[in-house]
Amino acid sequence: MTTDxxxxxxxRGIKYFMISYTDLFGGQRAKLVPAQAIAEMQxxxxxxxxxxxxxxxxxxxxxxxxxxxxxxxxxxxxxxDVAWVAADCMMEGKSVGQAPRNVLKALVAEAxxxxxxxxxxxxxxxxxxxxxxxxxxxxxxxxxxPCYDQQAVMRRYDVIAEICDYMLELGWKPYxxxxxxxxxxxxxxxxYDDTLKTADKHSFFKFMVKSVAEKHGLRATFMPKPFKxxxxxxxxxxxxxxxxxxxxxxxxxKAQPFGLSAKGKTFLGGxxxxxxxxxxxxxxxxxxxxxxxxPRTISGATWAPNxxxxxxxxxxxxxxxxxxxRFELRLPDxxxxxxxxxxxxxxxxxxxxxxxxxxGRHYDIDMYKEGHTITDAPRLPLNLxxxxxxxxxxxxxxxxxxxxFSSAYLKLxxxxxxxxxxxxTEWERQTTLDI
Numbered sequence: 001m002t003t004d005x006x007x008x009x010x011x012r013g014i015k016y017f018m019i020s021y022t023d024l025f026g027g028q029r030a031k032l033v034p035a036q037a038i039a040e041m042q043x044x045x046x047x048x049x050x051x052x053x054x055x056x057x058x059x060x061x062x063x064x065x066x067x068x069x070x071x072x073x074x075x076x077x078x079x080x081d082v083a084w085v086a087a088d089c090m091m092e093g094k095s096v097g098q099a100p101r102n103v104l105k106a107l108v109a110e111a112x113x114x115x116x117x118x119x120x121x122x123x124x125x126x127x128x129x130x131x132x133x134x135x136x137x138x139x140x141x142x143x144x145x146p147c148y149d150q151q152a153v154m155r156r157y158d159v160i161a162e163i164c165d166y167m168l169e170l171g172w173k174p175y176x177x178x179x180x181x182x183x184x185x186x187x188x189x190x191x192y193d194d195t196l197k198t199a200d201k202h203s204f205f206k207f208m209v210k211s212v213a214e215k216h217g218l219r220a221t222f223m224p225k226p227f228k229x230x231x232x233x234x235x236x237x238x239x240x241x242x243x244x245x246x247x248x249x250x251x252x253x254k255a256q257p258f259g260l261s262a263k264g265k266t267f268l269g270g271x272x273x274x275x276x277x278x279x280x281x282x283x284x285x286x287x288x289x290x291x292x293x294x295p296r297t298i299s300g301a302t303w304a305p306n307x308x309x310x311x312x313x314x315x316x317x318x319x320x321x322x323x324x325x326r327f328e329l330r331l332p333d334x335x336x337x338x339x340x341x342x343x344x345x346x347x348x349x350x351x352x353x354x355x356x357x358x359x360g361r362h363y364d365i366d367m368y369k370e371g372h373t374i375t376d377a378p379r380l381p382l383n384l385x386x387x388x389x390x391x392x393x394x395x396x397x398x399x400x401x402x403x404x405f406s407s408a409y410l411k412l413x414x415x416x417x418x419x420x421x422x423x424x425t426e427w428e429r430q431t432t433l434d435i
Contacts, residue, residue: 005042005070005085009035015081017073019046021066021089022100022203024409025054025416026284026337030084031066042068045090055089056098056408065090072200077166078211086200097404100339101199106402107346108196114353116250117242118346121192122202125233125334126209126222127184128156136184136227137218145299146183153179153186159216160186163209172201181299182230192238194246195342202338222334224283225290229298232291233334239345240326241267252325258312258362259324268310268327269359270352271319271345275308275331277394279380280387280413281344282332286420289383291333301368305330308378309363316367318380319359331380347400385417 008014017038020030031046045065050057057064066087073085089099096102111118128137141152153160160177167174173191180187188205192198206222213220225232240251241264251264260268271278283292294302305318313322321327332341351357363374381387388410391397398406 003070005068005073005083006035006039008070008073008083009038012075012083013081014075014083016083017041017068018082018084019066019068019087020084020203021048021087022337022339023054024056024098024100024337024412026335026340027054028203028207029053029066032082038068042070045087050089050091050096054412055096056411062092064096074170074204077169078162078208078215084204084207086203097402098408100337100343100405101196103401103405104196104199104339104343104346107343107350107400108194111241111346111350112244114350115244116350117244117246118195118342118349119192119240119242119246120195120198120342120345121189121238122198122338122341123187123189123234123236123238124202124205124209124222125180125185125187125235126220127182127226127233128159128186128213128218129184129221129226131217131219133219133221133226138184141179141183143183145181146179146185147181147299149179152183153177156186159212159218160188163188163212166208166212167205180231181301181303182227182232182297184227185231185233192240195346199338199342202341206338224285224288224333224335225294226287231297231299231301231303232294234291234304234330235332235334235336235341237329237332237341237345238326239267239329239349241349249325251327254324258321260321260327261325263353264325264327265359266352266355266357267349268319268321268352269357270348270350270355271329272308272310272359273352273355273357274348274394274397275318276378276381276387276390277397278344278348279331280384280391280409281340282329282336283381283387284337284340284384284413285335286384286417288333288335289381289387292331292380293382296368303330304333305367306380307367307371307374308380309367309374310359311362311364314364314366316365316371317363343401344397347397351396351400384413384420388413388417 050064253261310319
């Protein structure tokens with residue numbers, strides 16, 4: 001584990017460090033620090049004005065200091081004289097409770113105090129589009145069912161292979177890359193890890209994909225639903241819980257249905273119990289609800305849930321259990337904050353264990369064809385405002401994530417909703433101008 005960033009710079013020929021933190025809206029904020037100054041920054045942190053980013057602060061607040069976590073440092077594979085390092089937000093010597101990475105670290109510590117080690121893997125989908133965002137970048141990518149399209153993925157080989165080469169270089173153990181279900185859409189997978197490490201990698205992955213795309217004259221977007229009629233960008237998360245040493249999967253019990261232990265089932269019960277409130281975090285933008293409540297796409301399916309249901313190895317439900325000892329949450333989308341995604345999963349799951357939550361009955365049906373036959377499963381929120389209201393009602397989840405965070409998040413997200421609601425759209429012009 002790296003402990004001395006100055007030594008890391010000397011060993012690797014690093015000239016600059018990007019000291020980076022992620023705000024409440026998922027924006028990555030950074031200062032570019034010369035290696036000669038990194039020792040001081042490692043001790044005291046890089047100074048920011050918190051109000052200038054999406055944190056619930058005012059111009060009168062003291063300086064926010066981003067204290068780099070040396071265990072997260074990554075030398076940029078495409079720009080070797082620069083290193084990126086995730087940071088924890090501090091103010092007047094105290095941890096900032098609303099900062100997403102701090103929220104996650106507090107929940108990781110709580111899980112560890114209960115003898116549990118949560119591990120996750122994410123499937124981050126993205127589109128490669130024109131620089132102005134108007135269309136996908138490949139004019140020949142027009143198949144009705146483009147998923148796994150061999151020719152289409154090879155037309156973007158230079159971009160995808162470069163990113164995968166970098167993940168191999170970084171030791172992430174990537175294992176597959178594919179063209180996804182929408183034209184212009186891709187997914188790249190790497191090995192699961194401890195939740196904090198997964199969140200740091202997820203954060204860096206988004207930065208890396210955007211940077212490499214720009215290098216090739218393209219633009220990458222993780223926006224949940226950038227194109228009408230096409231499948232949206234999901235960010236499915238695979239979840240397992242291990243013992244304190246991280247050696248034994250405590251979710252696994254092959255003698256039980258789906259290979260899911262009693263503890264795993266109550267963790268899942270927490271996810272199901274808090275699902276509607278969870279959406280405010282896992283689906284954090286106005287656009288998110290164009291994905292989870294989308295009509296049938298050109299390919300024939302949205303691959304996104306709209307109801308709170310779980311199943312075995314069936315991709316039409318919110319949660320599927322594809323194998324013993326883990327389950328996949330299919331609710332999150334590409335806009336999700338990498339740190340808050342992991343935090344809210346742990347928060348809901350631990351509450352499920354504490355309260356012996358029952359996930360309810362499972363369903364084996366095709367939700368896209370027969371979902372209307374289920375009358376006892378809640379529907380997911382129809383829009384961001386509904387999701388925020390569900391989150392605000394969920395006192396247990398708010399408390400688990402921390403009062404400072406929950407209050408700040410709700411305040412800023414309600415502001416975002418109000419800004420959207422006051423915006424005059426082209427749809428309104430087209431449909432109501434002459435009424």
